[in-house]
Amino acid sequence: MATGDRLLLLDTASLYFRAFFGVPDSVKAPDGTPVNAVRGLMDFISRLVGEYDPTHLACCWDDDWRPQWRVDLIPSYKAHRVEQARPGPSPDVEEVPDPLETQIPVIVSVLEAYGIPIVGHAQMEADDVIGTLATGAGMPVDIVTGDRDLFQLVDDEAQVRVLYVARGVSRHERVDNAWVRAKYGVDARQYADLATLRGDTSDGLPGVAGVGDKTAATLLNRFGTIGAIIEAAGDPDSDMGPGPRGKIRAAADYLAVAPEVVAVRRDLDLGSRDLTRPRTPADHDAVVALDQQWALGSSAVRLVEALSGSH
Numbered sequence: 001m002a003t004g005d006r007l008l009l010l011d012t013a014s015l016y017f018r019a020f021f022g023v024p025d026s027v028k029a030p031d032g033t034p035v036n037a038v039r040g041l042m043d044f045i046s047r048l049v050g051e052y053d054p055t056h057l058a059c060c061w062d063d064d065w066r067p068q069w070r071v072d073l074i075p076s077y078k079a080h081r082v083e084q085a086r087p088g089p090s091p092d093v094e095e096v097p098d099p100l101e102t103q104i105p106v107i108v109s110v111l112e113a114y115g116i117p118i119v120g121h122a123q124m125e126a127d128d129v130i131g132t133l134a135t136g137a138g139m140p141v142d143i144v145t146g147d148r149d150l151f152q153l154v155d156d157e158a159q160v161r162v163l164y165v166a167r168g169v170s171r172h173e174r175v176d177n178a179w180v181r182a183k184y185g186v187d188a189r190q191y192a193d194l195a196t197l198r199g200d201t202s203d204g205l206p207g208v209a210g211v212g213d214k215t216a217a218t219l220l221n222r223f224g225t226i227g228a229i230i231e232a233a234g235d236p237d238s239d240m241g242p243g244p245r246g247k248i249r250a251a252a253d254y255l256a257v258a259p260e261v262v263a264v265r266r267d268l269d270l271g272s273r274d275l276t277r278p279r280t281p282a283d284h285d286a287v288v289a290l291d292q293q294w295a296l297g298s299s300a301v302r303l304v305e306a307l308s309g310s311h
Contacts (some may be wrong), residue, residue, distance in 0.1 A: 004055065005055045005056065005138075005139040005140075006052065006053070006054045006055055006056065006139060006140045006141075006142065007054060007055075007056040007057070007058070007133070007134075007137050007139055007140070007141045007142070007275065008048060008049065008052055008054035008056070008057045008058075008141075008142050008144065008277075009058055009060055009130050009133055009134060009141060009142070009143045009144065010045070010048075010057075010058065010059045010060060010144045011060060011126050011127070011130060011143070011144060011145035011146070011147060011150070012041075012059040012060060012061055012062075012107075012118075012126060013061075013062050013065070013126060014126075014144075014145045014146045014147055014165070015041055015044050015144065015146075015165070015169070016037045016040070016041045016100070016103070016104070016107060017037075017100070018040070018044075018146060018165065018168075018169070019036065019037045019038075019039075019040025019041045019043075019044060020036060020037035020040065020097070020099075020100045020103070022040060022168070023036035023037070023039060023040035024036060025099060027039055028295070029293065029294040029295050030293075030295055033102060033103075033294070034099045034102070034103065035103060035106065035294050035295065035296070036103075037100050037103045037104075037107065038103050038106050038107055038110060038294060038296065038299075039296060039297075039299040041107060042110065042296065042299040042300070042302070042303045043299050043302060043303075044144075044169045045116070045303060045306070046299075046302040046303045046305070046306035047169060047170065047306075048144060048163070048169070049277070049306040049307060050306045052142055052163075053309070054142070054277055055139075055276065055277055056139070056275040056276055056277055057116060057117065057275060057276075057277040057278075058116075058117045058118075058119045058133060058273070058275045059111055059116055059117065059118045059119070060119050060120070060126040060129040060130045060133070061118050061119060061120035061126055061129065062120065062125050062126045063120035063121055063122055063123070063124060064122065064123045064124060064125065065078070065094050065125060066078045066081070066082070066094065067123045067124060067125060068123065069123065070261045073257040073258075073260060073261050074204070074205065074254075074257060074258060074261050076204040076205070076206065077203065077204050077205065077261060078094075078203055078204050079204050080204055081094055081095055081204075082094070082095065106290075106294060109286070109290060110290055110296070112282070112283070112286075113281060113282060113283045113286035113287045113290055114278060114281050114282065114287065114303060114304075114307065115278030115280075115281060115282030115283075116278060116307075117273060117274070117275050119133065119270060119273060119275075121268045121269075121270060124265065124268060127147065127149055127150060127264045127265075128264055128265035128266075128268055129268065129270065130143055130145075130150060130153070130264070131150075131153055131264035131265055131266040132265060132266050132267065132268040132270055133270070133275075134153050134160050134266075135153075135158075135160075135266040137158075137160075139159075140159035140160075141158075141159065141160045141161070142161060142162075142163050143160070143161070143162045143163065144162075144163045144165060144169075144172075145162060145163075145164065145165065146164065146165045146166045148164070148166075148195075149195065149200075149203075149262070149264065150162055150264065151175060151180050151184075151188055151191045152188065152189070152191040152192040152195070152262075152263070152264055153188075153264060154175055154176060154177055154179075154180055154188035154191070155177075155188065155189075156176055156177045161174055161175055161176050162174075162175035163175070176188075184213060184217060185213070185214070185217035185218075185221065186216075186217050186220050186221065190220050190224075190225070192259070192262050192263050192264070193216075193220055193225055193226045193259070194213065194216045194217060194220060195262050196226060196255070196258045196259050196262045197211050197215075197216035197219065197220075197226065197229075198211060198212055198213055198216050205258065205261070205262065206254060207254075208247050208248060208250075208251040208254065208255070209247060209250065209251065210243075210247045211244070211247055211248075215244065219240075219244060219248075223240075226255065226259055229248060230248060230252070230255055232245075233245045233248035233249050234249065277307065278307055279307060279308050279309065280304075280307070280308060281304065281307075287300065287304070
């Protein structure tokens with residue numbers, strides 16, 4: 001590892017959804033196909049590479065956006081996002097607007113032509129790929145996402161932070177441990193436990209009934225971990241109040257499985273990947289052809305310039 005190395009990990013779906021809803025759908029290819037998500041994602045990558053100048057870069061991919069092993073533990077996990085009326089034993093498909101669905105293969109082609117590594121893993125979400133690549137990276141890591149689940153990966157000592165784009169890529173926030181503590185009242189290493197206790201309707205996680213952010217933070221600051229909280233709830237001599245005690249005990253079945261669902265995996269076998277940032281397109285002819293077919297215009301030029309460092 002050279003001094004000055006930095007890894008930029010993109011939660012790709014988080015970014016292309018944001019691009020799709022943020023860039024006008026009047027941005028179209030000559031044949032009328034919308035390319036707003038394609039061009040928006042390209043512009044996001046150009047902006048982030050230009051601002052942070054990473055030496056290493058990866059577009060992390062949801063090979064499975066709703067892994068069966070998580071659903072087996074909590075059946076409601078992301079259930080409301082599954083497309084309705086899919087008869088038979090066909091796999092769950094995430095409800096994605098058709099004009100975005102058609103752009104995803106184009107996004108893959110563009111990333112491949114530019115040589116930007118796409119990293120996924122069977123039966124795993126992009127979050128798990130990000131967790132694995134960020135853990136033990138041996139260099140500072142910036143994780144770009146609009147998903148607060150990834151706050152659990154923030155680690156000041158290992159120089160892992162989240163560039164949180166919930167308010168937009170141009171207005172992203174740099175999330176470190178102090179940011180997490182100021183917002184949630186716990187350290188980043190406790191964030192997964194907080195999320196487990198609180199639940200998350202956007203992911204179909206019910207949480208512990210009657211426990212929100214504040215109560216969860218109070219319990220975690222007093223007892224440290226979910227395991228210690230459960231232990232205290234079952235110990236008649238502990239100093240846990242009757243209200244929280246009853247809620248924790250009533251949620252015993254949920255708390256037995258939820259931590260594994262909420263925890264981002266950090267131990268996947270991703271093989272040996274070269275995540276070195278491409279300074280020139282991997283396939284110049286393909287870049288030209290894609291630009292002509294999809295009218296990528298200034299987005300194509302900006303991405304070439306940003307990757308080369310000539311912006």
